[in-house]
Amino acid sequence: MSVLLEQAYQKMLTHFGKQNWWPGDSALEICVGAILTQNTNWGNVEKAIANLKQNNSLSFEALLSIPEEILSEHIRPSGYFRQKAKRLKGFVARVNEEFGDLSALRDLSSDRLREFLLSITGIGPETADSMVLYAFDRPSFVIDAYTKRILVRHQVMDEDADYYQLKDYFEAHLEEDVGLYNEYHALIVAVGKHYCKRSKPDCEHCPLNDFNGGPIFQSLTP
DNA sequence: CACCAGGCAAGTA
DNA sequence: TACTTGCATGGT
Numbered sequence: 001m002s003v004l005l006e007q008a009y010q011k012m013l014t015h016f017g018k019q020n021w022w023p024g025d026s027a028l029e030i031c032v033g034a035i036l037t038q039n040t041n042w043g044n045v046e047k048a049i050a051n052l053k054q055n056n057s058l059s060f061e062a063l064l065s066i067p068e069e070i071l072s073e074h075i076r077p078s079g080y081f082r083q084k085a086k087r088l089k090g091f092v093a094r095v096n097e098e099f100g101d102l103s104a105l106r107d108l109s110s111d112r113l114r115e116f117l118l119s120i121t122g123i124g125p126e127t128a129d130s131m132v133l134y135a136f137d138r139p140s141f142v143i144d145a146y147t148k149r150i151l152v153r154h155q156v157m158d159e160d161a162d163y164y165q166l167k168d169y170f171e172a173h174l175e176e177d178v179g180l181y182n183e184y185h186a187l188i189v190a191v192g193k194h195y196c197k198r199s200k201p202d203c204e205h206c207p208l209n210d211f212n213g214g215p216i217f218q219s220l221t222p
Numbered sequence: 223c224a225c226c227a228g229g230c231a232a233g234t235a
Numbered sequence: 236t237a238c239t240t241g242c243a244t245g246g247t
Contacts, residue, residue, distance in 0.1 A: 021228095034228085041227040044245060079227090079244040087230090124230050144228055189228055199225065225247085234239075 002173035008208060009180075012187035015207040019186035022134035024049075028060055028102055030135035034127050035087050036078040048078035060102055063092045087122030094120050110138040125163045133185070139178045141170040142185040146192025150208065153196070 024030040029049065036045045051074040052058040057066055072085035095102055098116075105113055110132060117128040125143070132140040143166045151157040157166060174180060195206035203209045 037227085038229040039227065039242085040229085041245070044227080047245090077244060080229095080242045081244080083230090083242050122230065126229065130228075142228085146228075185228085192228085197226080227244100227246090230242095232240085235237095 001175040005170075005173050009184055009187070011207045012191055013183070016187055016190045019183060019190060021182060021186040022130075024134075027135040028063075029058060031091065031102070031131050032058065032063075032088060034130040034135070035091065035122060036075060036084055038080070038084070038127060040079045044078045048075040051075065051077070060092060060096075063088060064096055083122075090121050091123065106136060110136075110140060113138070114140060125167075129167070133178065133181055137178050139171075139176045139181050141167050141174070141181050143167050143170075144185070144189065144192075146196055147185070147188050149196055149198070150188065150191065153201075153203070154208070 022030045022033065023046075024033055032052070033045055033049060036048050049058065055074055056062060057071065057074060063071070068085050068089050071088060072081045075081050075084055075088075078084065092102075095105065099105055105116070108116065113136060114128050114132050117123050117131055118125070123131075129140045129142040132138045133142055143163055148157065148161065148166055151166065151169070152159050152161075157169070170181075170184070174184065191206060191208060195202045195208075
C-alpha cells in the first residue's frame with residue numbers, strides 16, 4: 001500500500017467525508033444506474049430511476065418484458081434515452097439468455113464477470129468496473145475522466161495514458177480491498193466535481209494540491 | 223449564451 | 236490503428 005496514495009485518501013476523506021456509494025437499493029438498480037449515468041449528470045439519473053420505480057419497471061422481469069419505446073420514455077430525463085433504452089434491454093436480455101438471472105452472475109470469478117459485461121453492447125470499461133465493484137462487491141478499480149484529469153495534472157500519467165494504465169496504477173499501489181476501492185473512486189469524483197472541472201479548475205483550494213507544499217501525487221511514479 | 227455531466231459504439235480513412 | 240461523430244436532457 002503506497003504511503004502517498006494512503007495520505008491522498010485521508011486528505012480527501014477528511015475534506016469530503018465518506019461518500020457511501022453506490023446510491024441504490026439493489027444490484028439491479030446499481031447496474032441500471034451505471035448505464036444511465038454514462039456521460040450524464042447523476043441528478044438526471046435519479047429522476048429516471050424514480051420514474052422506473054413509479055412504474056414498477058425496476059425489476060429484472062419488468063425490464064425483460066417492457067417495450068423499448070415505453071422504457072425510453074421512463075428514462076428520458078437521463079438523456080440519450082433511445083440509446084440507453086436499447087442498452088438496458090440488451091443488458092437484461094444477455095443476462096437472461098446466458099445466466100437466467102442477475103444473481104447468477106455472482107457465481108462467476110471477477111475476471112469472467114468483467115469479461116462478460118464487456119461483451120455486452122453499451123458496457124465499456126468504466127461501466128463494467130462500476131458494476132463489478134459497486135453491484136457485485138469485487139475489488140476492481142474504476143477509472144473515469146476525473147481520475148485521468150487529476151493524475152495528468154499531478155504529472156503522474158501522460159495525457160495519452162489509456163484506461164488500463166490508470167487502472168493498473170491504482171491496483172498496483174493500493175491494498176486490494178472492496179471498501180477502499182469503493183470509497184477511493186467516489187472521493188476522486190467528489191474532488192473532480194468540486195475542484196477539477198475541465199474549463200474552470202480550482203486547484204488553489206483542492207485538498208490534493210496542498211501536500212508538502214505541492215500536488216499530492218507528484219512524487220509518485222507509475 | 224456556452225459548457226458540461228460518474229461513456230460508448232460505429233463510421234471513416 | 237487513430238480520429239471523428241452521434242447520442243439528448245437538465246443544471247450552472
